[in-house]
Amino acid sequence: MTSVESLQVKYPNAPAWSIGDSAELADVLADLVVKGKKTASCGSLASYQADSASPAVGSYHIILNGQQDPVCVIRIMSLRLVRFCDVDEAFARKEGEGDLSLTYWRMEHQRFFTQAGSFSEEMELVAEEFKVVEVV
Template identity: 65%
Template sequence: MSLVDELKIKYPAANAWQFGDSPELANELAALVVKGIKTASCGSLASYQQEDGAPLIGSYNIILDGQDVPVCVIRLISMRLLRFCDVTAELARKEGEGDLSLGYWRREHQKFFLREGYFSDEMELVAEEFEVIEVL
């Protein structure tokens, strides 16, 4: 039995996934979560609507690194909808990336959403905040 399978027994209905869109970014962001620096994330509403089993507040997630190895378990504690242009400096800081500034967040997330295929200042995002439950 794999570690992911064992964790899914311990945390029923947990999903296992990576942050980012490359192994390097997945490693970087997973490390920020483990260190307690990254406590929030966001994605486009359109992407969330295409996923099977959208996340729910209180749900557990197994965070994988860029090699699909579990590094921690997080629990979703809040979710909200907002437009890209309405992201605050506080949310940017909670995302824990770069210099923690809103300017950095906007630049890097615009690049990310363009890689996904769509970006607009008015695009709707799902912002999530989470807590680390277990570091593996």
């Protein structure tokens, strides 16, 4: 199995992280990324500002599953700020989750941000789009 460390030799400074708020969700979302169904993600602007490894356009990131094993490497293709209430159907589809609808996206992301203690309809999100460059 390929390790995070060996991938970081090939992709220097690439942070390794999992998507979601549980090991089970990390497995599901990592699988969607590997299959090319999930090509976007988002987080609160506040969390990006607090994170020293915030993404930049062109940067590489190692995606981990729920067991913290690497499953693929992505490259950030675009970043933009958008308020939660302004996320559209097209972006919801790119997130690749549930039935791909904006209704599902809003429900699940409101749950996620509320659980994290930071939900507001007006909150600013960093919306990122990416492509898979290597499947491990």
